[in-house]
Amino acid sequence: MIAVPDLLDFDELLTDDERAVRDRVRAFVDVRVRPSIAEWYERAIFPTELIPELAELGVLGMQLNGYGCPGRSAVEYGLAAMELEAGDSGLRTFVSVQGSLAMSAIHTYGSEAQKQEWLPRMAGGTVIGCFGLTEPNSGSDPASMTTFARREGEAWVLNGAKRWIGLASIAQIAVIWAQTDGGVRGFLVPTDTPGFAATPISPKMSMRASIQCDIALTDVRLPADAHLPTARGLRAPFSCLNEARYGIGWGVIGAARDSYATALEYSLTRRQFDRPVAGFQLTQQKLVDMALEIEKAQLVALRLGRLKDAGRLQPHQISVAKLGNTRAAIAIAREARTILGGNGISAEYSPMRHAANLESVRTYEGTDEIHTLVLGAHITGISAFR
Template identity: 60%
Template sequence: MSAPSASKPSSSKRPPFDPRDPLGIDDLLDPEDLAVRDTMRSWAADRVMPHIAEWYERGELPGIRELSRELGSIGALGMSLKGYGCAGATAVQYGLACLELEAADSGIRSLVSVQGSLAMYAIHRFGSEEQKQRWLPGMAAGEIIGCFGLTEPDHGSDPAGMRTYAKRDGTDWVLTGRKMWITNGSVAGVAVVWARTDDGIRGFLVPADSPGFSAPEIKHKWSLRASVTSELVMDGVRLPADAVLPEVTGLRGPLSCLSHARYGIVWGSMGAARASFESAVDYAKSREQFGRPIGGFQLTQAKLADMAVELHKGILLAHHLGRRLDAGKLLPEQVSFGKLNNVREAIEICRTSRTILGANGISLEYPVMRHATNLESVLTYEGTVEMHQLVLGKALTGLDAFR
């Protein structure tokens, strides 16, 4: 008696190939994930996309306080944190939000990342209950904007060499120093500032109205132009004893915050890449040369195919890291893996997209050059290429090549 033959799946039940989701990654998302993604995409399309080219050209982000409140109202600020008015979203949902916001502009995603993954995360993880109650609800609602002061004019990749110093004066602290390239700095209501003390590196919550504190805005940027970037100056800022974050001492504090923010970049960089890639596809289908659309030529199709492969591999990598984070298994080395790969590939996608658009690729009528120049900053902030290579090199060999 012969064994019954296995039935073959009917080809009629297979979904059609989706050029916007060639790997079917959406199948990995549940309805809540899709709802978060669609909410962020709709907000960005309505509130950012009609204006972003003008903002970028002017080098401004007008109405940032209103935008912050709107982002708070849709749960985008500190969205993966729990309690204190935060959304308590999953890591994957936060990642999807970063992707959609950066598809609009890296400056918008940076506003959200610094607020939630750096300033709010530091308070949520290392702050006292009183500090959490004082700051987090207003920050989650977008009523209070936060910034994160770690990088200094002479110390970027080596934060252990920071010169900003806090000394005790009775029960108070007196904070002196400078921080550089601080997103949200001049509009922040509170700054999380990391400083050397006699007991090690500590984090301090500095209200923006503190005497001796100022945040002059940095101008003349050719990247992240639709973003507020500032210097922080602390000239003998006197703070009460309860201004210090009590639950951490040493670089573990700021570095854990940076790891959380880098995770968002793994997703966000793919948003910039997607926007550039989709612009190139649309252009290739409509731009005619030699009597037909350039998308019909083999060399153009090869470029589009290669970009699609790297784009969706990057999104799949981001999704995998998000699931690991939700499961409590994500390692800092894996975040370095994701940031190194995805930002590097995103820049290449932007550059290749620009070649398809030709001279039009440098025009702000299209998003490609704006995303490319933004990604030049994303490539080096929160860990340069070299630093992430050395993180992975150490993990692979067990040998420390940092010094």
């Protein structure tokens, strides 16, 4: 892959440790993902054989401290997400579901016993987690969820359904959010519990090298201590979503950069009318526009990372990156495909795959519309959700 010009010397804004993390993940993607991703996508296969290697790479729960977690900075996690998504959104999504959603929920809201039981194995890749919030009829409005957990003696009994739940069919532990008589609570549900069933959703036109599932919960009986003790109300799952949204703000830059690099390399070698396609003014305009948007997106993501490491990151600021960077990434992937001409629909080239994946990324963890309203409420002081 051709080196992408760094127009603003972005690397100078990073520390040696941050560059080392980025370069290590980039090398992993180059060696272990790029040669096979087109086949995995075509065959709709998530490469589970990479899970131990991702654990060894130190990207599972990498931003969490203790319990066997790597304890890296927010910026380092963001850079890793960017490199993973340059390979494929499905790979970054796996790391996000495992670390930013499932592990983050346990790390933030779990008991000490729950943390000790699950987090070291999840960081080591021997236990996979999933995060069950979205329902068939409850996506952008999780307050309307109908999954319910009732007390029955000392036990909890869960009934309901979840949809578009990443990794559920290969997970050993599920973080399930449910209504109770006391409001929304989070529950740790071992996936071998009777009444728990996860079914992969197929066929898909996007995120094909990834796993999303329907979950059915039928009289799932759990012990009294199965709930996350400090998770009460929707603020708890929303905090986990913000962890994932932060990673998305970085990750989509990787998809955009890979699309741009593919188009740039192609335009320099593809000849039409006795000259490289890159020598035409319209092509150069496309390349410049893409490069400018990537540079801006990187600066936004880095600013958020610095704020997060300083403990000052606000939810509306995450929406800036999730909305703006994802919107830019989709436009770049689509424009990159045009430079490839007819060859752009071939799986040999990445932009069309990235564009298809990004349609999912722009939808999950808050649609464009939801993040627009988050920012609108912050700007005006008026909530327009209801």
